[in-house]
Amino acid sequence: MDRPDTASTCGIVLEHVHKEFPGGIVAVRDLSLTVEPGELVVLVGPSGSGKTTVLRMVAGLETVTAGQVRIAGRVVTGLSPRHRNVAMVFQNYALYAHMTVRANIGFALRMAGTPKREIHMRVNQAANILGITELLDRKPGQLSGGQRQRVAMGRAIVREPAAFLMDEPLSNLDAKLRVEMRAEITHVHRRIGAPTLYVTHDQTEAMTMGNRVAILRQGRLEQIGTPLELYERPVNVFVAGFIGSPAMNLLPARLDSSGDDWYATVGGCRIPILPPARVALWPFAGHDILLGLRPEDLVSTEDARDSEHGIIQATVARTESLGSELLVYLSLNSDVTSPPLTARLDRRTAVQQGTYTRIGVNLQRLYFFDPTSGAAIR
Amino acid sequence: MIRFPAAQLLRIVAIAAILLWSLAPIGLGVITSLSTQTDVQAVPARWLPHHATLDAYRSLLGGSGDFRAGGTVSESGAFTHALWNSASIMMLSTLAILCVAISAGYAFARLRFPGRGALFWAIVATTVVPVFTVVIALFGFLADAHLIDRKLGLVLVFVSTTTPLAMWLVHNHVKQLPTEPEEAALLDGCTRWQAFWHVALPQMRSGIAALSAIIVLLVWGEFLIPLLLTSTNASKPVTVFIPEYIGKYTTNYPLLAAAGVLAMLPPTVVALVLNRHIRGMLSGSS
Ligand SMILES: Nc1ncnc2c1ncn2[C@@H]1O[C@H](COP(=O)(O)OP(=O)(O)OP(=O)(O)O)[C@@H](O)[C@H]1O
Ligand SMILES: [Mg+2]
Secondary structure, three states: OOOOOOHHHOOEEEEEEEEEEOOOEEEEEEEEEEEOOOOEEEEEOOOOOOHHHHHHHHHOOOOOOEEEEEEOOEEOOOOOHHHOOEEEEOOOOOOOOOOOHHHHHHHHHHHOOOOHHHHHHHHHHHHHHHOOHHHOOOOHHHOOHHHHHHHHHHHHHOOOOOEEEEEOOOOOOOHHHHHHHHHHHHHHHHHHOOOEEEEOOOHHHHHHHOOEEEEEEOOEEEEEEOHHHHHHOOOEHHHHHHOOOOOOEEEEEEEEEEOOEEEEEEOOEEEEOOHHHHHHHHHHOOOEEEEEEOHHHEEEOOOOOOOOEEEEEEEEEEEEEOOOEEEEEEEEEOOOOOOEEEEEEEOOOOOOOOOEEEEEEEHHHOEEEOOOOOEEOO | OOHHHHHHHHHHHHHHHHHHHHHHHHHHHHHHHOOOHHHHHOOOOOOOOOOOOOHHHHHHHHOOOOOOOOHHHHOOOHHHHHHHHHHHHHHHHHHHHHHHHHHHHHHHHHOOOOOHHHHHHHHHHHHHOOHHHHHHHHHHHHHHOOOOOOHHHHHHHHHHHHHHHHHHHHHHHHHOOOOHHHHHHHHOOOOHHHHHHHHHHHHOHHHHHHHHHHHHHHHHOOOHHHHHHOOOOOOOOHHHHHHHHEOOOOEOHHHHHHHHHHHHHHHHHHHHHHHHHHHHHHOOOO
16 A cells, blocks of 8 residues: 655545545546645635545545545555544544543554654643643533644644644634644644645634635635636636635626727626726627625725726615724615625725715726636636 | 413423333332232221231241132242242343344444345334244244253243344444444454454443343233243243233232232333443433
């Protein structure tokens, strides 16, 4: 089974992995993904998109229907979990309720036949990193959510595994603790350096923790890239709508060109299209497209400069002040069925609910999509 | 609000009735066991004995019988031997049933293998077969194996009749336990068996305690099977032994009652000790 490999294929490698559950449910379709050593790849996607299934296949808790899984250059596709040297942090922590924290963390070492003295030392070390030294003699039932989370982490890092898997490890914590643990996990990951696959629902976690982010939809990998790449250059409507909060506005528009004048018509407003975008757009001239506008790329008209901004006129349906900024929900035209538009404006912007207002659109930051396939046009 | 006192009253009456129904015979038994034969047979009937005495217990446990009753029952130490028979049969059966039921129930709940569902329901289905319908065939089997009037024979029969039910209970219990700790154990380097032993089994502790109590009570109270499959003091458990105190012409009621009280003690103790777990299992919190 051991196969010496080049450094480039170390880490976690999935090649054309396919998973079909009994009953014909296809959870993962032809997934190829590499997590380099020292890298943390975040797996995001809607509920049921197959994130957990991917982790479980890497761990060996679920068989693969087709394809290959390699960890640290070794093919592990048919190996049982205990031969994979993988550590996993479960969403509900899955601590051993009848053992003390010390026994929980040291369990893997005990199973591996590590001498008692060394177990003791390494457990102390792991507990030290996570700041749970005083908890070592307690049972999991006597711990808070955050403390349990740390114990689960401790159980994973004490082993020096070849790969790290985490399935929504922070989803059971409150917002404040989540921020804290986010930083902590990133810190621990840098220190340990094992390739890590991290599953989350949370945008912020994905964007802040991942070296790269992989987006799954219905078992298919939609796009993988750095957080910035996904934000700047989403390959399709799905990724565009998934990354960024509030989500990108997607408006049906019509693309027209008359000579040197290119523009998209949205709800009666003309938005000029700058020359760099025109190359990719020319097949769509005279056709419908989807125009993507990020809420943070919209400005109030006072802030808009003529050369850089187009203007959209819309009715203010609702406003929400977040303190630091103002979310404005607009509707194009007065028509109720018209597409909604969310804008993230400066908190001092004065807008009145129900009024007709003008919103500036940053022309440098327009996204275009093919309305039939959803693919990005660029 | 007006109906509240009435409902309350009804509740109290119902509970009292249930208590009376289940406790009165026991109380009567205890009183009788402390009486003398004269007290018991007095006309008009006396509720309480004139001279409370432990004679009946003494003669049962001491085995220096000065009691008059028929046949083999009167052998010195016969009752304590019957108690021992019951206890050893109960312990052996419980242990064997637990071992088989826990491992089988766990396997059916957690492992995937072909024919799992069919096999499982086939085994569980045997619980609906009343024992008396197969008892003649059973007698034949045991006779061929020279296990009639042997404790081992009884143990084997109890194991085969009770295990399916126990296995079913274990299966349902395991089904509601989270799978993740066991999976974590597999990742921590355990084999399937080690994950069961180190992680699943400790999680099942209270379930197993409750199950043990149920099995003990079932096995201890068995009457029909030992009645048919035993013939001498060598293997008779108390359930079969006690009725033999009822003589054709005379019956030593205090002795009979004392034997009944003593026979009740072991299951009572088990039920009390494991009570907490049994309640936990019934309310699903274990
Ligand atoms: N053991 C199983 N048997 C049959 N189908 C399953 C099984 N486990 C998962 N599935 C199906 O596979 C698909 C992917 O499930 P998975 O749990 O991987 O999703 P997920 O992305 O982790 O979702 P969530 O975000 O809700 O945790 C779902 O449609 C699910 O119903
Ligand atoms: Mg999941």
